[in-house]
Amino acid sequence: MSTNLIWWSSVALETVVLFRGLRAELLKKYLLFYAYVGCVFLIEVLRFCSYTFTPNFYPAFYWHSELITIVASYAVIFEIFGQALRHNPGVARLAQKLLLVVFVIALSYAASDLLHGGFTSVPRATADLGRYLRYVEGALLLVMLWLFGRYRISFGRNLLGLTVGYSLLVGLDVMNLALLSFPGNEFSIGLRKSLPITYLITLSIWCASLWSCQPDPVQSAESAIDRDYEHLAAKTRANFAHLPARVGRKLRP
């Protein structure tokens, strides 16, 4: 009963997120994110149909569709990256290099672990592949969150809600999948049960933060302030050029 309630609640919330995205004209702005939510929504409906009409096929279908969901969730990573750093091309370039390095390392780690695990069955291999893809995604998200914090990147309310909700989902899913891969761990069972509720919380965060279009920090054309700035920059540059030498000369014991 409670499982069905969570299931229907998540489908309802996904519908609301998609509907509000359409009404608030956020769909065009966050196209990749809404494509992901749409994909999850479709998979939820298909899973429900499979569970009702072909229950024997459901476990295999679940793991295959889970893999598709995880692959689709990479779209959210691209969305967050593109939206957050669109006014910071320098940081974006830096992040690209860093993310590429992390992606290669995480993928190598996951691939070697996957190959060492051996191939038992198709559903098992699919589940393992999904798990490792989630780990790689987690590593990428971690680097992005660190960069956003380090360079004090400004977020609008929409993007913040999207990112925080997604971090909650991925963070807990990574922990859950790791524990799930170690059989007999009782904590894993508890976490697994709480995961659908986490997903509901995530959807609620998305629903609240993406209810309407909120203003973002934007770049404006050059103004009088910029000219003032250039004056000041020239002045301070000249000032700073001599400062270290002066400091050093005065303070060295």
Added chain:
Amino acid sequence: MTGLIPILLLGALILILGGRLLAQWSRQSHAQVVTIEDYSQACAALDSVFVETAAIKRIFANEDMEFISQAGTGDVQRFFLKERKRLAIQWVRMTQKQVAHLMDLHLKLASYTYEPSPRSEGRLTVNHVCFILASNGVSVFLWLFGPFKAVRIVAYTVRAAEYFCSEFRLRLEKIDPVKLGSARQPRSL
């Protein structure tokens, strides 16, 4: 089981950094983003580093201690040492605050530059961490032994602060003026 720990750590760090992002946003929504005034303050901050570090030389001056040792009574010497210790610790705290502010400004300004260099950013981070460790070490040393025995460590701290000044100057030279100006504009669609 050992393979489990890094993955659990990864998940936990994602949650922590997600929370930090939220906290950062709530602070930013009240505080102003980098403006031309902040830029002027950065200039003043660098000047104050220069002024304060000049004043420090007096706090740690051995000549003062020698003079008090020759002319003062025991009570005067104790009072003098206590005062100098208080001043020295206060200075270390002020320097830490100043460098943290400089680092904060540097990072905000770095996000406006066309091409922040990963190498110099990494070097700066390492130096910042070293500075934090060294200055905390100085605080402990000052608290334990008083200011006059701490001169060598202080010399290192001054050199680290000097390095920050030069790095900050380089950063200012690479700022994209258009982007910096736009940060002052109110948020709009």
